[in-house]
Amino acid sequence: MSFTLAIVGRPNVGKSTLFNRLVGKRLALVDDQPGVTRDLREGEARLADLRFTVIDTAGLEEATDESLQGRMRRLTERAVDMADICLFMIDARAGVTPADQVFAEILRKRSAHVVLAANKGEGSAADAGVIEAYSLGLGEPIRLSAEHGEGLNDLYSQLMPIADGFAERAQELAPDVDVSLDEDDEWDEDAPFVMPTAKKPMQIAVVGRPNAGKSTLINMILGEDRLLTGPEAGITRDAISLRTEWLGTHIRIFDTAGMRKKAKVQDKLEKLSVSDGLRAVKFAEVVVVLLDAAIPFEQQDLRIADLAEREGRAVIVAVNKWDIEDDKQDKLRALRESFERLLPQLRGAPLVTVSAKTGRGLDRLHDAIMRAYETWNTRVPTAALNRWLAGMVEAHPPPAPAGKRIKLRYMTQAKTRPPGFVVMCSLPDKMSESYSRYLVNGLRADFNMPGTPIRLYMRSQNDSNPFKGRKKAGPSKLRKHMKSNTERQR
Template sequence: MSFTVAIIGRPNVGKSTLFNRLIGRKLAIVHDMPGVTRDRRSAPASLLGLEFEVIDTAGLEVSGPETLEGRMRQQTERALAEADVALFLIDGRAGLTPMDEHFAQLLRRQKTPVILVANKCEGKAGDQGMYESYGLGLGDPIPLSAEHGLGLGDLLAALLPYSKELPYDEDDEFGFTPEPEEIPDIDEGDEVVIPPPPDRPLHVAIVGRPNTGKSTLVNCLLGEDRMLTGPEAGVTRDSITVKYEWRGRPIKIVDTAGIRRRSRVEESLEKLSVADTLNSIRMAEVVVLMLDANMVLDKQDLTIARLVLEEGRALVIAVNKWDAAIDRAESLQRLGDRLQTSLPQVRGIPTVTLSALRNQGVDDLMEAVFEIHSLWNARVPTSRLNRWLDEMITRHPPPLSKQKRRIKLRYMTQVKARPPTFAIFVSKPDELPESYMRYLVNGLRDVFGLDGVPLRIHLRKPKNPYVD
C-alpha cells in the first residue's frame, strides 16, 4: 500500500461506517450504540482508484489509563503514530462538542497530518456543524456522508498529496479467500499424500467463551499489545485479523469475540459480535478453541467445538491459564472424558496446555496447528482406499437390506480435501446403518492416521446402465 490512513474521532461519529465504505464491504460492526469499536482494525482500501491502507479505531474519550476507555485510547494513539495521515471525523448534524475541541487540540500537537471531515452531512442537516468546525484550526472541513457515499471525490482530492505511488501488490488481500484446489493425481503411489505448505498465509481463528485469554494469546504471539485486553469479560467485539509469521510460515490470526450461551445473548450488539465470530469460523482453516484450565469443556465449549467440526474446520483445543490451574490432573482427566463422551465423532483432537500471559506452551500450540492443518489437507490414493475397503468388508460385511439382500459397497474414492471427503458407491445407500458408517470412519482414522480432523463420507448409488 502507498500510504496509511487512520480514522479517528469521538464515539458514534461514523468511523466504522466510513471504514466499511472505503474497503467496500461490511467488515466492521456498525451500531447506534456509542463505543462499539474497541480494537484497531486495518484493511486495504480503494477510493476511486487510489489504493491505501485504512485503520478503524476506537472512539476518543477522556478517561484514565487504567480504565477500559483509557486502554482503548492508547490503541487509537498507536494507530495515529503508525499512520501517514489521519481523518478526524466530527458529527455534522450534532455540531461541535467540547470533546471534539479537546481532541483537536491534542491532534495539533501530533506530527501526523490531519484532515478534518464533517460526517453525516447529507442534505443540509450537517451544514451548521461543518461551519462550526472551521474553529478547530485544522483547515477546511470536507463535507461527507459515509452512510450514503457522498463527498468521496473531495476526500480523494485531500488524500492524493499523501500517495507515495508505490506499486500495489494485488495478491495481498485482507481475509481468507478460498482458492480453487488443484487436485493431484492421487492414483500415483500408494501412500497418503500430504501436500507441501502453501505460499499463502494459513488462516487461524481463535474462539471460545468470554475471558478465556484469546486476545492475550494474540498479543503473546505478536510480542506486543496489539489487542485490547483486561479483566473485564467481553472486551473484544469485532473479529480482528492480524498478520503473523511463525518459523517462516505466514499466518493470518483472527481474534474473535467470546461466545456465550444463546439464552444469555440479549443485546443486539452482542448478537452482531457472535455473528461476526461465526463467520470467522466459516472462513478459517484451523480453529483454536480456548478453554479456561479451571472450567474445562463445559456445555458452551462443547457447543462451539461441535459448530467448528460441523463446518469442517480443523480444531485444536488450547487449555489456557495452566499456570493458575487448581488441580491439573483433574482438569486433564475431565478434558479426556468429555472429549470421549461428547465428541466421539472426531477422535484424537489435539489438545495443548499453555499460559498465554506467561508465554508458556505457545510454540507447542503452533506446532499442533500446523500438524492438524497438514492432516486436514491429506489425500489418500484411490487404489489403496479400495484395497482397504475390501478388507473392511471382508472383516465385517454390511447388513442385509429390507429385501434380505446384502448391501454392496462397490467403489470408494476421495473427492476432496479440506476436510478429507470420500464418496462410496453403494447399492442401497439409504439402508446402510449409521453404525456401519462409524465402523468405516474409525477404520479410516486407524489405517490412514486421520485422527483429529473431521471426515465426511457421501454415499452414492451407481447408475444403472440398463435403466433406459
C-alpha cells in the same frame, strides 16, 4: 502508491461506516449506540485509483486511567502514531464539541498529516456544524456522508497529493520496488497441499467463551499488545484478523467475541458480535477452541467445538490459564477423559495446555496446529482406498436391510479440506449410520487422520443396462409382437 490512513474521532461519529464503505465490505460492526468499536481493525481500501490500508479505531475518550475507556484511548493513540495520515471525523449535526477541540490539539501534535471530515453532512441540518469545523484549525473540512457515500470525491482530492508524496519518497528510497498493493487471489478449496505463504497464509480462528483469554493469547503470538485485553468479560466485539509470521509460519489469525449461551444473548450488539465470530469460523482453516482451565468443557464449549467440526474445520482444543493450576498431572488426565467422552466426533484431535499470560505452551500449540493443518489437507490414493475398503468389508460386511445385501463397489476421495470420500454402492439410502461411522473411524485410524472432520458420501452406481426400469411385456403383447414380425417376413 500505498499509505496507511487511520480514522479517528469521538464515539458514534460514523468511523466504522466509512471504514466499511472504503473497504467495500461490511467488516466492522455498526450500531446506533456509541462505543461499538474497541479494537483496531485494518482493511485494504479503494478510493478511485488509490489503494491504501485503512484502520478503524475506537472512539476517542477523555479517560487516561487504566479503565476500559483509558485502554481504548491508548490503543487509538497508537494507531495515530503508526498511520501516515489521520482522518479526523466530527459529527456535523452535533457541531464541534469540547472533546473535539481537545482531540484536534492532540492530533496536531502527533500526526504530520491530518484531514478533517464533517460526517453526517447530508441536508441543511449539517450546515452550521460544517462551518463550525473551521474553528478547529485543521484546514477546510470535507463534507461527508459515510452512510450515503457523499463527499468521497472531496476526500480523494485531499488524499491524492499526500499519496503522491509518499510514492515519490518510496521510489527515491527503492526505485526498483513496486509499491502498489497486489490483490489476493481466490482460494481454491481443492488445490494440492502447499505450505502457507505470505500471499496465502494459514487462516486460524480463536474461539471460546467470554474471558477465556483469546485476545491475550493472540497478543502473545504477535509479540505485542495489539488487541484490547483486561479483566472484564466480553471486551472483544469485532472479529479482528491479523497477519503475522509465527515460528516461521505465515498465518492470518482471527480474534473473535466470546460466545455465551444463546438464551443469554439478548443485546442486539452481542448478537452482531457472535454472528461475526461465527463468520470467522466459516472463513478459517484451523479453529482453536480456547477453554478456561478452571471451568473446562462447559456446555457452551462443547457447542462451539461441535460447530467447528460441523463446518468442516481442523479443530485444536487449547486449555488456557494452565500456569495457575496446582495438580497439573491429575488435571490433564481428567481433561483427556472428558474430551474423549464429551466430544467423540473429534476423537484424536490435539489437546494442548497453554498459558496466554506467560507464553508457555505456545510452541506445542504451533506444532499441533501444523499437524492438524496437514491432516486436514490429506489426500489418499484411490488404489490404497479400495484395498482398504475390501479389507473393511471382509472384516465386517454391511447390513442387509429387508434381506437385500448392500454391495460396496469402489471408493475414491472427492475432495480435501476436510477430506471427503465417495463410496459407490447399491442401495445407498439403506446404509445405516453405524456402518458409516465404522468406515469413518477406520479411515481415521488406518490413514492417520486423527481429529480432522471426515465427510463420507454414499452414491449409487449408474447401471449400464438400457432395459432396466422398463415393464416386462405381457403374453398378449408378446404374441402381437411375434405376429407382426411374421407378417413382415412374408
